[in-house]
Amino acid sequence: xxxxxxxxxxxxxxxxxxxxxxxxxxxxxxxxxxxxxxxxxxxxxxxxxxxxxxxxxxxxxxxxxxxxxxxxxxxxxxxxxxxxxxxxxxxxxxxxxxxxxxxxxxxxxxxxxxxxxxxxxxxxxxxxxxxxxxxxxxxxxxxxxxxxxxxxxxxxxxxxxxxxxxxxxxxxxxxxxxxxxxxxxxxxxxxxxxxxxxxxxxxxxxxxxxxxxxxxxxxxxxxxxxxxxxxxxxxxxxxxxxxxxxxxxxxxxxxxxxxxxxxxxxxxxxxxxxxxxxxxxxxxxxxxxxxxxxxxxxxxxxxxxxxxxxxxxxxxxxxxxxxxxxxxxxxxxxxxxxxxxxxxxxxxxxxxxxxxxxxx
Amino acid sequence: xxxxxxxxxxxxxxxxxxxxxxxxxxxxxxxxxxxxxxxxxxxxxxxxxxxxxxxxxxxxxxxxxxxxxxxxxxxxxxxxxxxxxxxxxxxxxxxxxxxxxxxxxxxxxxxxxxxxxxxxxxxxxxxxxxxxxxxxxxxxxxxxxxxxxxxxxxxxxxxxxxxxxxxxxxxxxxxxxxxxxxxxxxxxxxxxxxxxxxxxxxxxxxxxxxxxxxxxxxxxxxxxxxxxxxxx
Numbered sequence: 277x278x279x280x281x282x283x284x285x286x287x288x289x290x291x292x293x294x295x296x297x298x299x300x301x302x303x304x305x306x307x308x309x310x311x312x313x314x315x316x317x318x319x320x321x322x323x324x325x326x327x328x329x330x331x332x333x334x335x336x337x338x339x340x341x342x343x344x345x346x347x348x349x350x351x352x353x354x355x356x357x358x359x360x361x362x363x364x365x366x367x368x369x370x371x372x373x374x375x376x377x378x379x380x381x382x383x384x385x386x387x388x389x390x391x392x393x394x395x396x397x398x399x400x401x402x403x404x405x406x407x408x409x410x411x412x413x414x415x416x417x418x419x420x421x422x423x424x425x426x427x428x429x430x431x432x433x434x435x436x437x438x439x440x441x442x443x444x445x446x447x448x449x450x451x452x453x454x455x456x457x458x459x460x461x462x463x464x465x466x467x468x469x470x471x472x473x474x475x476x477x478x479x480x481x482x483x484x485x486x487x488x489x490x491x492x493x494x495x496x497x498x499x500x501x502x503x504x505x506x507x508x509x510x511x512x513x514x515x516x517x518x519x520x521x522x523x524x525x526x527x528x529x530x531x532x533x534x535x536x537x538x539x540x541x542x543x544x545x546x547x548x549x550x551x552x553x554x555x556x557x558x559x560x561x562x563x564x565x566x567x568x569x570x571x572x573x574x575x576x577x578x579x580x581x582x583x584x585x586x587x588x589x590x591x592x593x594x595x596x597x598x599x600x601x602x603x604x605x606x607x608x609x610x611x612x613x614x615x616x617x618x619x620x621x622x623x624x625x626x627x628x629x630x631x632x633x634x635x636x
Numbered sequence: 637x638x639x640x641x642x643x644x645x646x647x648x649x650x651x652x653x654x655x656x657x658x659x660x661x662x663x664x665x666x667x668x669x670x671x672x673x674x675x676x677x678x679x680x681x682x683x684x685x686x687x688x689x690x691x692x693x694x695x696x697x698x699x700x701x702x703x704x705x706x707x708x709x710x711x712x713x714x715x716x717x718x719x720x721x722x723x724x725x726x727x728x729x730x731x732x733x734x735x736x737x738x739x740x741x742x743x744x745x746x747x748x749x750x751x752x753x754x755x756x757x758x759x760x761x762x763x764x765x766x767x768x769x770x771x772x773x774x775x776x777x778x779x780x781x782x783x784x785x786x787x788x789x790x791x792x793x794x795x796x797x798x799x800x801x802x803x804x805x806x807x808x809x810x811x812x813x814x815x816x817x818x819x820x821x822x823x824x825x826x827x828x829x830x831x832x833x834x835x836x837x838x839x840x841x842x843x844x845x846x847x848x849x850x851x852x853x854x855x856x857x858x859x860x861x862x863x864x865x866x867x868x
Contacts, residue, residue, distance in 0.1 A: 410820035
C-alpha cells in the first residue's frame, strides 16, 4: 500500500497575512473617518499618495529582487504602511513629502532589510522619522480641529487637494491662518514659558483631557483597536504595556508636581498614544514575539514616549520610541524565551541533558 | 622600488583596499565633515599628508621600536605630524581650519592611520611605505571628496561652494542649482546613507568586473579550463 505522507502542520492556519492586514485596515476606518471629520479631507489625499508610492515601491523592489511583484502586493502590508504613515502626517502635506516618506518606508526600511517578515524597523515609523528629520517645517503644519467655535480659516476639499498637489495655499490665506499648535506643542511651549498645566489646559484647543478633536480621534482609534483584540489579531500585552509605561510615570509625576507635569489623561489622549498602542507598536514583524517580551516591549515604548515628551526636544515621541524599541527586540526575544514543558531552565539550572547555548 | 610597485600600492589605496570603502576605517571624520566638497577635500588632504609622513617615519624607525610599546610610539609620531599639519592649516588656510574645527586634531585618532602603521609601515621598507601612505591617503581623500560632493549637491543644491576656504578671497557660493536641498543629506543619517550607497556601488562595479573576467576566461573553451579561474 502506498500511503500518502503528510507533514505537520496538518491544518491550514486560519489567518493569512493578507486577511490580517485587511482586518487591520478595516479597524483603522473609524479613526480615519474621525480624522477626516476633524482635520479635513487632507488625510484622504495623503493616504492616496502614500498608497500609490508604497505599492509602486513594493512592486519595483520585488522586481529588482527578482521576485513576483504580485506576491507582495496581494498581502496589503504596503497599504497598512501607507495608512499608518498618513495618520502620522499632518493633513496638509505636499505630495512629494508624503511620497518621499512612503518610498523610504517601503524601499529602505522594508525591502533593503529583506521585505515583509525581515524588516527590523516599523516601516511607517521609519518613513515618518525620516520626514521629521528631513522636512521639519512641513511636519508642523497641523490645522486646528473642526470644533465649530475655534476661530480659524477652513480649507475646502478643493483647496486642500490643491495644497497637496502644489504646496501652495489659496491666495490671501497664510500658514498662520490655517495651522495651529498641536496640544502637545502647546503644552511643551507653555511649560517652557513657565506657565502651569492648569493655565495651558484653559486654551481653546484643549479639551477635557487632551486636545479637542484629538480625544475623539483617540476614542475611534480605540474602537478599532478593541475590535482587533477581540479578533485576536493583536494580543493584550503590547497595548497594556504601552499604557503602563506611559501612564504610570505620568501619574507619579502628576501627583508629585501637578503644576509642571500634565496628567495621565492628557498623555493618553494626546498625539499618537492610542494609535501607537493598538496599531503601530503591534506590528507583528518588528515587535517582540514572546508574551513576556511583548509586555516589556510595550512598557519600553510607553516609557520612552513619556521621556521624549517630557524631557526631549520633540513634542511627541511615538515614532522614535517605537524605532528605539525595535532595536531592542532581538535582545528582548532572546531573554524572554518561553519555558518549554519538560525542559530545565537553561539559564538557572544547566543540566547535561539540555543543550545550552554555551555548550552547543 | 620601481614604478609598477608604486602603482600597485596606489591602486590598492584608491580602490581595492580603500580605507573608507573597504576597510571601513576612519568613519568618524568621514561622516562628520563631508557636508561640503571643500570640507571633505581639505580634511582628506590633511589626512593624506599625515598618513604619508607617519608611514615613512614608522617604517624608518621600525628596527628600533620595541613591539611591546609600538602603539604609543605610533601615536606619538602621528600626533607630532598632526600638530605640524594643524599649524600649517592655521597659518595658510585659517578659514578652512575654522570650518573643520576639532576634526583636524582628531586625525590623531583616525584608525586608518594607525592601521597602516601597524599593518604595512612596520613591516616594509621606507619607499613602499611612502607609496602605501600616499595611496591610502589618496583613497581616503577621494572618498571624502566624493561624499562631500554628493551630500552638498543633494543637501544644499550647490556644487563646489566655499572654495575660498582653500584658495582665499571672498566667500564663493559655488554653482547653485537650487536654493536649499534635501536637508537629510547633510545631517548625520544622510552621511550613513550616502556612504552605504557608495559601498554598494563599489560592490556592483567589482562584481560586474569579476563577471566579465569570468566570462572572458570561459570563452576560449574547455581546453583552458585546467588553469582555473583567471581572477579569484
